[in-house]
Amino acid sequence: MKFKNYMEDVVVEVYQEFTKRYPKYCSCNRCKTDTIALALTNLRGKYASSLEGEVLAKVARDDPQVRTDALVALMIAAEIVASNPKH
Numbered sequence: 344m345k346f347k348n349y350m351e352d353v354v355v356e357v358y359q360e361f362t363k364r365y366p367k368y369c370s371c372n373r374c375k376t377d378t379i380a381l382a383l384t385n386l387r388g389k390y391a392s393s394l395e396g397e398v399l400a401k402v403a404r405d406d407p408q409v410r411t412d413a414l415v416a417l418m419i420a421a422e423i424v425a426s427n428p429k430h
């Protein structure tokens with residue numbers, strides 16, 4: 344059985360918005376990966392079977408509360424990554 348954490352899709356998408364809104368944070372591949380991974384660690388994973396996950400990811404992407412949670416987690420993560428960049 345395959346499971347999918349559909350918050351991953353939401354965070355990756357919100358990250359695109361985040362880098363546009365906050366260009367002061369480095370968005371090189373390394374920082375991007377570190378920031379998204381850290382944000383996902385701090386967010387509660389939302390798991391579903393992979394098929395159901397696809398549907399739920401679409402719903403979650405349109406939920407302003409979920410997007411806000413993802414954005415806040417990304418801001419916190421970006422601060423941490425920026426204070427100790429590995430690039």
Ligand SMILES: [Zn+2]
Binds near residue numbers: 369
């Ligand atoms: Zn970087």
